[in-house]
Amino acid sequence: MGKQQVGVIGLAVMGKNLALNIADHGYSVSVYNRSSDKTKALLEEAFDKKMEGFDTLEDFVNSLEIPRKIIIMVKAGAAVDDTIKALLPLISEGDVLMDGGNSYYKDTIQRSEELETKGILYLGSGISGGEEGARNGPAIMPGGNKDAYKIMESILTDISAKVNKEPCCSYIGPNGAGHFVKMVHNGIEYADMQLICEAYVLMKKVLHKTPSELHEIFSEWNKGELNSYLIDITADIFTKIDDETKQYMVDLIWDVAEQKGTGKWTSQISLELGVPTPTITAAVFERNISAMKSERLVASELLSGPQGYTKNDPNYIEAIRRALYASKICSYAQGFGLMSEASLKYNWDLNLGEISKVFRGGCIIRAQFLNILSKAYDKNNSLKNLLLEDYFKDIIDRYQKDWRDVVATAMLAGISVPAFSSALSYYDSYRCAELPMNLLQAQRDYFGAHTYQRIDKKGTFHTQWIS
DSSP states (O other), X not given: OOOBSEEEEOOSHHHHHXXXXXXXXXXXXEEEOSSHHHHHHHHHHTTTSSEEEESSHHHHHHTBOSSOEEEEXXXXXXXXXXXXXXXXXXXXXXXXXXXXXXXXXXHHHHHHHHHHTTTOEEEEEEEESHHHHHHHOOEEEEEEOHHHHHXXXXXXXXXXXXXXXXXXXXXXXXXXXXHHHHHHHHHHHHHHHHHHHHHHHHHHHTSOOOHHHHHHHHHHHTTTTTOBHHHHHHHHHTTOBOTTTOSBGGGGSOSOOOOOSHHHHHHXXXXXXXXXXXXXXXXXXXXXXXXXXXXXXXXXXXXXXXXXXXXOOTTHHHHHHHHHHHHHHHHHHHHHHHHHHHHHXXXXXXXXXXXXXXXXXSSTTOBTHXXXXXXXXXXXXXXXXXXXXXXXXXXXXXXXHHHHHHHHHHHHHTOOOHHHHHHHHHHHHHTOSOOTHHHHHHHHHHHHOOOXXXXXXXXXXXXXXXX
């Protein structure tokens, strides 16, 4: 029997579906999982495909053609390191290892450097789209050794999603660049989801819309500039009836949001690099506060706020739509600003226009909006902020009155909209020529002699504030 073209280690949901996707495109695939029951189940499902399963890692490695191409699909962290450690005695110089999980980009940088000394070609590749994407075409963000990408390129582009026949896969940059971009993608995803939830709660509590009516509203929104995967599935969610209770399923779901950490990483790195991402960070914090369910139940009985606020304005649905779109622009401006700064820090030379195109299909944040965004960066890859691009500037100019009205109404109604309000504050701070940081600098100098600069003369100054 001939050697297999590619191997996949880790057959949980993503690994299994990625292996099936690769096999669907005519490649011969070897698979290995630490527990052999998953290997057996996959082989039964893939009985008509060029796929072989192995019970030992050694047999798995020996089944692959040279240079070996191995995709690691295990849990981020120690499991990746353990897998690499187990593989090293079995593989050779020039072989390719690709981590396709949600690894922390600094771990990927370290692994890339260590494996380079051993002659192993390493890729850290973000893969987005969940189970459906892995099976039918994800967005793929490979970073690391460029020679490794050249060896893997045909496989990755073949299995990726396509938009206008263009693959949603492109080489991102050296070492940890691919996993960094995937991390920021997930941070933007957090913000997108939170913004949609805030639009939902305003229409539910202020306009008293039913799930059936919300389905119609989101379906209509999906026909215009908000067209996206997340808006589409949201519209669909509002149609689902629970078989047992005959109630709308969305009304039966516990309001505690879980998270896997990539949104938190995005917020942490934005602080480290000094790049403001308040909307992404607000979305992370709102998931945190949702987890405080028992405290919230007590607080809801003890703490007061406005009750029964209703807005009878037929134009308010459109105002919310505009607020959602304007806030979305700001959250993407934050995420792409973070990628731009990281590109400078790590000498990655990220092509933000190409990254926008990768995001257009297969991934969770895929949206019509990204076609416009990619054109903006194609025109000027060094664009400092999306808000400065003519199209987005015009949208904000036209939509901000409604945006402000929506945020003000939420405050009057006592409804928390941290993503809407943080996006608006980000916009107002960014457009402000004079922030009140002059007072803050005076405070720092007062209590800690931290010094300050003046507007009327050059130099660094300190004042003896106490006479």
